[in-house]
Amino acid sequence: MRKNLLKLVRVKEFAPEAQFRDPFPSFTLPNVIKPLRFSCMVLCSYCNDCRDLDLSRDSALLEQEWRCAVPRCGQPYDRGQMESALLQIVRQRERLYHLQDLLCKRCRGVKADHLAEQCTCGGSFGCEESSADFLRRMQVFLKVALGQKFLLLRDCVSWILEGP
Amino acid sequence: MIGYTLKAEAVEEVLSFVGQFEDADDEALELLLDEIDNESYKSTILDRESVHRVVSLLLDADSAVASGPDVSNQTALRVIDVFNVPKFRYDPVKKVFYEHTGRLPIHGEASAKAALYRDRFHLLLQRISRDKHFSRPVFDSEMVDSQSCEITSIQSLIGSVGRKWIMGVISQLEDGHFFLEDLTGAVPVDLSNAISLIEHIVYIFHLPNLIVFFDVSHKITSGFFVENTIIVAEGELLLNGVFQVSTCGFPPLEDREASLSLLMGLDFFGSGILTSEETLRLSQLEKKAVNDMFVVLSDVWVDNDETMEKLATVLDGYENVDVVPSLFVLMGNFCSRPCNLSFHSFSSLRLKFTKLGEMIGSHPRIKEHSRFLFIPGPNDPGPSTVLPRCALPKYFTEELQKQIPNAIFSSNPCRLKFCTQEIVFFRNDLLYRMRRSSLIPPSTEETSDPFEHLVATITHQSHLCPLPLTVQPVVWNYDHCLRLYPNPHTIVLGDSSEQNSFKYSGITCFNPGSFSRDGTFAAYRPCTREVELSALEGCEARPKCGGGGGGGNARAAAALINPSPSYTNRKSSHRDDHRTMKSEGYYDCGQPTIAW
Numbered sequence: 001m002r003k004n005l006l007k008l009v010r011v012k013e014f015a016p017e018a019q020f021r022d023p024f025p026s027f028t029l030p031n032v033i034k035p036l037r038f039s040c041m042v043l044c045s046y047c048n049d050c051r052d053l054d055l056s057r058d059s060a061l062l063e064q065e066w067r068c069a070v071p072r073c074g075q076p077y078d079r080g081q082m083e084s085a086l087l088q089i090v091r092q093r094e095r096l097y098h099l100q101d102l103l104c105k106r107c108r109g110v111k112a113d114h115l116a117e118q119c120t121c122g123g124s125f126g127c128e129e130s131s132a133d134f135l136r137r138m139q140v141f142l143k144v145a146l147g148q149k150f151l152l153l154r155d156c157v158s159w160i161l162e163g164p
Numbered sequence: 165m166i167g168y169t170l171k172a173e174a175v176e177e178v179l180s181f182v183g184q185f186e187d188a189d190d191e192a193l194e195l196l197l198d199e200i201d202n203e204s205y206k207s208t209i210l211d212r213e214s215v216h217r218v219v220s221l222l223l224d225a226d227s228a229v230a231s232g233p234d235v236s237n238q239t240a241l242r243v244i245d246v247f248n249v250p251k252f253r254y255d256p257v258k259k260v261f262y263e264h265t266g267r268l269p270i271h272g273e274a275s276a277k278a279a280l281y282r283d284r285f286h287l288l289l290q291r292i293s294r295d296k297h298f299s300r301p302v303f304d305s306e307m308v309d310s311q312s313c314e315i316t317s318i319q320s321l322i323g324s325v326g327r328k329w330i331m332g333v334i335s336q337l338e339d340g341h342f343f344l345e346d347l348t349g350a351v352p353v354d355l356s357n358a359i360s361l362i363e364h365i366v367y368i369f370h371l372p373n374l375i376v377f378f379d380v381s382h383k384i385t386s387g388f389f390v391e392n393t394i395i396v397a398e399g400e401l402l403l404n405g406v407f408q409v410s411t412c413g414f415p416p417l418e419d420r421e422a423s424l425s426l427l428m429g430l431d432f433f434g435s436g437i438l439t440s441e442e443t444l445r446l447s448q449l450e451k452k453a454v455n456d457m458f459v460v461l462s463d464v465w466v467d468n469d470e471t472m473e474k475l476a477t478v479l480d481g482y483e484n485v486d487v488v489p490s491l492f493v494l495m496g497n498f499c500s501r502p503c504n505l506s507f508h509s510f511s512s513l514r515l516k517f518t519k520l521g522e523m524i525g526s527h528p529r530i531k532e533h534s535r536f537l538f539i540p541g542p543n544d545p546g547p548s549t550v551l552p553r554c555a556l557p558k559y560f561t562e563e564l565q566k567q568i569p570n571a572i573f574s575s576n577p578c579r580l581k582f583c584t585q586e587i588v589f590f591r592n593d594l595l596y597r598m599r600r601s602s603l604i605p606p607s608t609e610e611t612s613d614p615f616e617h618l619v620a621t622i623t624h625q626s627h628l629c630p631l632p633l634t635v636q637p638v639v640w641n642y643d644h645c646l647r648l649y650p651n652p653h654t655i656v657l658g659d660s661s662e663q664n665s666f667k668y669s670g671i672t673c674f675n676p677g678s679f680s681r682d683g684t685f686a687a688y689r690p691c692t693r694e695v696e697l698s699a700l701e702g703c704e705a706r707p708k709c710g711g712g713g714g715g716g717n718a719r720a721a722a723a724l725i726n727p728s729p730s731y732t733n734r735k736s737s738h739r740d741d742h743r744t745m746k747s748e749g750y751y752d753c754g755q756p757t758i759a760w
Contacts, residue, residue, distance in 0.1 A: 084510070111274075112337050117278050131269065160547050163269060
């Protein structure tokens with residue numbers, strides 16, 4: 001499939017552009033390597049252009065000023081709104097972590113009881129989204145906050161990453 | 165221990181010394197004895213001289229420390245960020261609490277969530293085991309069966325016959341079906357048949373020590389029966405596996421002293437352990453602090469001009485009194501609009517905080533002598549909406565901190581230790597949320613004031629926020645920060661509902677009301693534990709809901725015991741300590757009593 005896709009974009013199979021480069025170090029989880037995808041939809045208030053801002057792949061994007069990508073528009077996005085939107089995502093994700101389902105590691109059933117320490121099948125419970133995954137996602141936000149100098153976002157994400 | 169013989173004058177000297185410490189006379193006597201032991205005397209007969217020498221030594225030491233106002237001020241008032249409170253877990257095998265040392269990550273493992281519920285349950289189970297009506301009888305006697313209401317574990321209900329008492333968390337494990345869950349298992353419950361008051365009067369003749377009060381129309385006790393609260397229920401397991409409940413209610417309260425005697429040496433509050441000397445000195449200080457006052461304001465919208473004007477009025481007023489308040493507590497929300505997607509002017513909010521700092525700074529006496537404690541509200545900007553909530557981000561508070569060095573930014577909830585008094589502050593719209601989450605409308609037998617139901621609920625549950633975790637998520641490893649065990653002296657519940665105050669079983673509880681909406685706030689005197697509910701002139705008071713007295717001090721006074729007609733045998737006294745029913749009824753908690 002890779003060969004066909006590269007043919008479509010007219011890149012030679014072994015050209016340097018075709019090499020897969022993961023900008024972030026991959027964490028080796030047992031038998032699985034999971035690179036993180038992170039992007040958000042941004043709406044330009046001037047030209048109503050709707051675009052995907054990929055924050056996990058585009059490392060250059062983290063540093064530069066964010067502007068509308070439409071050539072005729074090019075207006076910078078409102079910093080206050082961007083920071084606020086990112087902060088809301090952080091807050092929502094934090095809340096969702098504490099509301100997530102606990103799954104039995106053995107039978108993958110969702111935990112219903114509150115006080116039980118073990119599943120009825122005898123297996124122990126694990127988080128649907130592990131704390132390691134969650135903190136990795138938060139690292140992306142921290143990088144964005146530092147790169148774009150969003151001070152409030154930086155304060156908030158630092159607290160999440162470092163603890164009290 | 166050497167036995168001493170005292171001459172008559174020596175006895176007088178001892179009595180006059182001990183008499184100076186009214187509430188702490190045991191400690192004073194112990195201290196005196198320690199000092200006398202330290203001195204070397206030729207004989208064991210003490211005369212006036214020798215006692216007087218020791219007494220003046222102690223009093224000198226006491227006054228020397230107490231004379232420095234700054235020193236005493238600093239040690240007298242301690243703000244404890246709730247994230248710093250040590251975590252204690254209960255070991256059911258050894259029957260003791262032990263401190264959890266080691267890391268406590270904000271994002272815990274799956275086991276931490278089960279531990280949250282289990283720890284809450286253990287806390288109440290070990291408390292109820294000391295209650296004389298639920299404890300296992302030590303000696304076998306014929307009277308045992310009829311009087312003991314020993315708690316049975318749900319697992320051992322299987323195959324048992326007859327009426328049993330169980331304790332469990334109300335859980336909706338299946339849609340629409342409620343269960344009671346304890347450490348061993350869960351059982352479906354049927355609450356529809358709780359017996360009425362009339363029938364129960366017959367029942368109580370067989371159990372002379374158990375007096376049960378029920379609201380005839382609702383057949384439950386006071387408080388909000390919310391999912392995830394822990395209740396005690398009496399009933400029978402039917403053949404279809406359902407536990408039919410005949411009576412139920414919250415676990416009985418335990419006296420602060422009783423809890424403390426068990427927890428000797430364990431720092432549950434987080435303020436550090438004091439030696440007996442320090443306790444003595446601080447309790448003296450507390451009694452002398454007649455002029456100390458804390459002013460509590462909740463919902464202080466710094467981005468609203470009207471609110472800032474009102475605040476200026478309040479500060480102007482207190483700037484000109486003889487003794488300025490020692491502490492101003494400003495609780496959130498600090499922004500008139502919640503921190504959500506539509507709000508994006510954080511930089512202007514930061515400017516408003518700076519302006520607040522300038523406003524405070526323009527009152528020199530207050531700036532010099534008063535402390536300012538800032539507690540974030542549920543909708544203030546910050547990393548999360550999960551409890552406990554960390555202090556306001558430095559982004560907002562840096563400037564203010566520079567302008568007002570006496571400002572402290574703390575968590576929500578927040579603990580305060582004033583001398584020996586333990587005060588808990590919590591800003592959350594609990595009343596509305598508890599009422600919404602309540603499974604049954606609260607009983608109107610003892611009170612129709614929802615605030616009183618709320619206080620009853622949180623004190624009996626020993627938890628500030630017993631809402632289901634889906635309604636109010638809690639950081640799994642930090643649930644101990646929301647505990648109310650042992651009972652604190654005072655709980656301040658910042659709530660957007662109308663201001664209110666209520667003294668329940670020795671605990672003073674008040675809500676200053678919304679300052680921005682209603683212009684109300686509260687002044688608290690720690691020395692006497694008096695609450696003065698106040699309002700700015702010209703502010704419209706909201707129509708009062710339910711029962712309760714009028715505004716201001718009248719309400720606080722009315723909240724003290726009003727003997728209700730059902731308590732014909734009991735004499736109530738209008739004191740702080742509402743202990744009544746010493747020999748009858750096992751609920752010794754004050755009125756309105758959740759007696760059952």
